[in-house]
Amino acid sequence: MEGVPVITILYFAWLRDRLGRSSESMPLPEGVRFVGDVIRSLAERDGEYRAVFGLQGGAIRCAVNQEFAGPDDGVRDGDEVAFFPPVTGG
Amino acid sequence: MAIRVSVQTAAFSMDAEHARLMQGGHAAGGVGAFLGVVRGGAGLRALTLEHYPGMTESMIGRIAADAQARFGLLGCTVIHRVGRLVVGEPIVLVLCLAAHRAAALDATAFVMDWLKTRAPFWKREEFEDGRTAWVDAREADDVAAARWARDGRPG
Numbered sequence: 001m002e003g004v005p006v007i008t009i010l011y012f013a014w015l016r017d018r019l020g021r022s023s024e025s026m027p028l029p030e031g032v033r034f035v036g037d038v039i040r041s042l043a044e045r046d047g048e049y050r051a052v053f054g055l056q057g058g059a060i061r062c063a064v065n066q067e068f069a070g071p072d073d074g075v076r077d078g079d080e081v082a083f084f085p086p087v088t089g090g
Numbered sequence: 091m092a093i094r095v096s097v098q099t100a101a102f103s104m105d106a107e108h109a110r111l112m113q114g115g116h117a118a119g120g121v122g123a124f125l126g127v128v129r130g131g132a133g134l135r136a137l138t139l140e141h142y143p144g145m146t147e148s149m150i151g152r153i154a155a156d157a158q159a160r161f162g163l164l165g166c167t168v169i170h171r172v173g174r175l176v177v178g179e180p181i182v183l184v185l186c187l188a189a190h191r192a193a194a195l196d197a198t199a200f201v202m203d204w205l206k207t208r209a210p211f212w213k214r215e216e217f218e219d220g221r222t223a224w225v226d227a228r229e230a231d232d233v234a235a236a237r238w239a240r241d242g243r244p245g
Contacts, residue, residue, distance in 0.1 A: 013140060013212035014224045063210070066145035082142060082210075086227030089139070089170065089211025090126055090182055090202055 004028070005077035007038070012084035015060065018048050028075070035062050036071030038081060053083075061086055092165045093154045097146050099173040102183055111165045115187050118164050122186040122194030124202055130177035133217045137225075139172045139181065142210035146170075149244070153204045156244040161197035163188050168201060170211065204244050207235040 005028040016022045032041055039060075043053035053060070062069045063082040075081055094110070096102075108121060128137050154166040165187035175181055182205070186197040213225040 010142070012142060012210070013214070017224075063142070063145060066142070066148060068208075082145070084142065084210060085212060085224065087207065087210050088213045088225045088227050089141070089209045090206040090231075 007075055007077070007079045007081050009038075010080065010082040012082065014085055015052060015083055018052055020048070028077070033074055034071060035064065035069050035073050035075060035081065038075055039071065059085060092167075093151060093158065094165075094167040094169075095147055095150045095154060096169045097141055097143075097150075097172060098169065099171060101180065102169045102171070104183060104185075107167050107169065107183060107185055111167050111185050111187050115164045117189055118187045119189045120187075120191050120194045122184075122188065122191075122196075122198035124182070124184045124198050125180055126182040126202075128175050128177050128179050128181060133219060134177055134215055135218050136174050136176045136216045137181070138174045138214045138216065139170075140212045140214070141170075141172050146210050149209045150205060153201055153208060153244040156204075157186065157197045157201050160200065161186070161188060161193040163193070163197055166197070166201065168205070170205075170209070172211070174216075200238050203231070203235040203238060206231040208244055 007026050007028060008023060009026050010023050011019055011021065029041055032038060039053050042049050060083055064073055064075060065080050150168050154168055157163055157166055163186055167185040169183040171181050184198050184201045186194050188194040188197060215223050215225055
């Protein structure tokens with residue numbers, strides 16, 4: 001029997017503050033193949049996750065394996081998926 | 091052509107970075123430079139800068155490489171600080187070495203415009219009264235970067 005695919009999720013800036021964690025491992029539920037699926041899956045959780053990923057989706061950016069990504073980009077076992085606000089460097 | 095990228099908490103020296111950039115730059119006619127500092131006002135005491143280690147360095151490296159290709163740079167240095175920085179402290183240094191002035195100055199603006207929209211940094215403001223707040227992204231930064239988008243964006 002093959003192992004369940006797992007991704008590492010990273011949170012930065014106010015997402016980390018609100019969710020109270022900077023990273024977590026997430027076993028990929030059946031049928032979760034794209035970034036948009038991951039976001040929907042997180043939005044189904046209770047509390048801050050619902051607020052952050054359900055209502056404020058437009059204010060969140062994503063990277064998969066340190067490349068900017070969108071809802072239609074794929075996620076696979078072992079991927080590093082990061083969620084963060086629009087960047088404000090310089 | 092030397093590209094140097096550093097994300098660091100420590101202060102940097104413009105003179106030392108300039109001297110390093112000039113090594114091997116005998117065809118150079120000028121250095122475009124931008125030194126960003128923490129802007130005060132409205133009771134701001136300090137900024138705390140956070141980044142995405144690894145991705146930040148690779149994005150800046152690509153922006154610098156794109157600047158090199160587009161403007162024919164002889165060297166490019168980008169130093170960006172993270173951590174807590176009080177009002178007036180340097181945040182970012184961009185140096186672009188080129189044969190001529192226009193390329194050096196344009197490349198410096200190009201690197202800064204893309205850095206502000208593509209490099210994963212985030213700023214949290216800290217005010218005199220103890221309040222803190224994450225800085226929102228500015229639409230004007232996207233507009234500034236878009237003017238270079240003729241050949242697509244870096245990364």
